Amino acid sequence: MTIEKRGIAMPEPSFSRRSVLGGIGVGAFLAGMPGIALAKEMGTSFPGLTKIMNDYVAEKKVAGMQAVIGFGQAAPQVISAGTLALGGDKLVDSNTLWRLYSQTKPVTGMATMMLIEDGLISLDQPLSDIFPEFADMQVLLDPEGAIDNVEPAKLPITIRQLLTHTAGLGYTIISKGPIQKAYLAAGLSTGRASRSPLPGFDRGTPTPDIMTFMKRLSELPLVYQPGTQWSYSICHDVLSAVIEKVSGKPLDEFLQARMFGPLGMSNIGYHVPADQAHNLADNYAPFAGSLIPIDPGATSIFLDEPPFAFGATGLVGTASDYDRFLQMLLGFGTVDGVQVMKPETAKLGMSNLLPETANTKGTWIANHGFGAGGRSGLGTAASPTGTFGWGGAAGTSAFVDTVRGFRAGGYTQYFPSNRYPFQSDFPKYVYADLTGEAEVGAGNTSP
Template identity: 80%
Template sequence: MTIGKPATSSLGSSFSRRSVLGGIGTGAMLAGMPGLAFAKELGSSFPGLTKLINQYVADKKVAGMMAMIGFGQAKAQVISAGSLKLGGDKLVGADTLWRMYSQTKPVTGMAAMMLVEDGLLSLDQPLSDIFPEFADMQVLVDPEGALEDVVPAKAPITIRHLQTHTAGLGYTIISKGPIQKAYLAAGLTPGRVSRSPIPGVDPGAPTPDIMTFVKRLSELPLVYQPGSKWSYSLSHDVLSAVIEKVSGKPLDQFLQERMFGPLGMNNMFYHVPADRAVDLADNYAPFAGSLIPIDPGATSIFLDKPPFAFGSTGLVGSAGDYDKFLQMLLGFGKLGDVQVMKPETAKLGMSNLMPDTVDTRGTWVAKQGFGAGGRSGLGTADSPAGTFGWGGAAGTAAFVDTVRGLRAGGYTQYIPSNSYPFQSDFPKYVYADLDGSAPVDTGKTSP
């Protein structure tokens, strides 16, 4: 059984900023093989997913892969296979560190919701209250057109817009034309991939700090009118700046004090310590049926301190730590005896926060809702009630289902995430086993 469809085009043509950092499609969301996938803690209740993970590793589509699935506050079941690098001896396990990339966004989103709970922010508060430079923004007439061809914004950017990618901001992995070039020139590229140059990927000039990042962003036109269109964006990096300005603490410090520390998330990093390099999985690019290492754990770019705590893409951590975050969401702000936010705050953050005026047609969230950094269920067949989650550029995926009391995360490391359907179809695999049917692999990739 062939699972997925490896990239077969040339390395140069298959790589772009969108393919490297985008393609987030989560729906909410044996010979020489160093480790065999097996289900632990709850028994083999996910046979289809276990078989699929085994197959990915057996076919050498990935070096290693893991899933953690739990109900309520109970201990998660772990399914794991493979090693941290191809041909390596260190097996994927509880201490393995994964590049979370855009799975950082729901974490940042919930941090902002804590400030809403504190009364220091409100969802419909204009961003210009906090950063006056975002008042009187200009909007491109054509999203791919000349930077001089603009009209005034019809409405202010709000915190709600930032949470839901409806602020009208651009993204180098999505935007095209002059605005993309302007973002690159200004260093508005928060994602880190590799120390080595990657064909087709322009990393842009580095931005020295978060406040410079925000100032440069405010000087460029918006791509869409605020509140009019869902468009994947830099909004959660702006939220990183908002959190720092309002709380007086950088995002990483705020998260450590308000979330990571209280929840015991001790294996979640913006800057991976040198002594944890041995636990960091290698990141690969599928190419012509092989895996090309683009960020080995031993020399990873994530061992360098970032210019600032990227609210959109910066976290590296263990599956177990991210499971604690999911447990907290499933417990509506509570994990065990620790309450980090009120139930109503957590429920609001996981609900559909998008304004009714937003057009989602043709986007990754068509017929979906969007909450504080992740997809939100609308209560339809396409968008189940109580679901919330998002994925990451290196093939990871995570979601909660508050109706079934379910939490699930899938972890591996390959870029672009749409090289295989693991990320986009991960929820399908989980629900297929729960419902007693075998997961169906279509061979299709995510958006």
């Protein structure tokens, strides 16, 4: 295994919104992994993954790490390394809380699928049926150009497009030029990173309540024509508003009633109670061979209630709680006899829901499908059938493989997520151990 030597200066991390909150996919998701059948009862200690995690901690690239991997509906295996804070004495354990960031998106996506199952909305229903202010939207002629250089939208925004980032909406972590500035000025940025200013990270105007958020968003032009382009966006924050408007419950209450409560996910939510701050891992920025704390658990910004339950980036929870969500997906809506959605609903949510008209070339999901908030397999060597998952901005990664019958999540806390290959390569580490192809001591944890 090639380990970065201590004392070698690392380049200053870029705290752009894209690098801090947006570099969060699962990389080349399962690319090149053999399509073999894995026995659910197969026992493994995951030696390759364990070695990689221990090396990250030993080399002080991160303070702590955790992986949770399970077959079928069986209890998962948990691998932990390191501490919640660099140099601290509190070990990572089952109570450790992780900032999940965009691993929130599949949760919001499946909550939306529940409303579709209930018959309260439909997959191709226009958003304007629910929020009339989104009728007759305008679209930028140049995604980075003047916000008054527009043309009428040719199609309405739909629920399908919101689930798959094809609605044409912008994102302060992705968009450039005048539309990014307009989003920031309107408070249309829902990611939280630190109480302290971060270099190159414009906080913008404070985020308003959810209905004001929707009104302000409707008054700005779209970046792309709906249904034409995959572009990472605030779609899942819009879905938070859809869920609240249609169900009569804010997203956090809806999730508690329909998913978290029934599944026994008791340590996940949109803010960390003060009496649980001691369980929240510190978040760091790797810089010049050191780790700079940017959001210590004891004083974290996640101790505050957010303006609303962000559908895109807001959740904080234990790895075991998120594993319950993955277990539900693997069980096609059911865990331990408790059904929270029908099998056909779960399967649909994990399938490729992209509009046929959407271009994905050159994006994070090129040659992949995209379902209800996560990348989905297309049945190719690079995109195996039955795979579904997404990652988070602080280096986390989670997925299910419904064909081979297992689920896996990898957790740590560092910005930006592409500073190390852990997030992008986590699925490869898991598959390499399961197929017997991992070589303990082989691999590369260097940037």
